[in-house]
Amino acid sequence: MNRKEARENAFLLLYEGVCKNDESAEEIFEKATAERELQTDAYVKDVFFGVYAKAEALEEVISKNLVGWKKERVSLVSMALLRLGAYEILFREDIPVKVSINECIELSKKYDDDKAYIFVNGVLNAISKDQSLS
Numbered sequence: 001m002n003r004k005e006a007r008e009n010a011f012l013l014l015y016e017g018v019c020k021n022d023e024s025a026e027e028i029f030e031k032a033t034a035e036r037e038l039q040t041d042a043y044v045k046d047v048f049f050g051v052y053a054k055a056e057a058l059e060e061v062i063s064k065n066l067v068g069w070k071k072e073r074v075s076l077v078s079m080a081l082l083r084l085g086a087y088e089i090l091f092r093e094d095i096p097v098k099v100s101i102n103e104c105i106e107l108s109k110k111y112d113d114d115k116a117y118i119f120v121n122g123v124l125n126a127i128s129k130d131q132s133l134s
Contacts, residue, residue, distance in 0.1 A: 015080040
């Protein structure tokens with residue numbers, strides 16, 4: 001599995017987590033890997049469990065950069081992508097910011113509404129710029 005496939009699998013797990021917020025990360029991961037045979041690797045595990053571990057910091061930075069939007073209005077797909085992208089930007093120094101943003105845009109084009117990728121791009125760019133000022 002290459003990094004692009006791994007990122008998509010991590011996104012699918014994160015999306016499932018957004019939809020099943022009454023289940024723990026461990027439960028979601030176990031069901032996805034056992035019942036659906038979702039492929040995972042070290043990257044998938046790091047991102048999925050890392051997003052849960054850093055949830056408070058991620059929610060804060062995402063909310064701060066949702067200019068003109070209320071969090072409740074953001075689609076579940078976009079929210080999962082914003083968590084994925086923000087996690088990579090803030091906590092994965094081995095992944096270039098542009099790569100993180102571009103891959104989230106491509107996943108948005110595949111899984112979200114037609115123009116949601118523009119929103120995802122804008123928020124992740126704002127997060128990256130905000131981060132560079134720190």
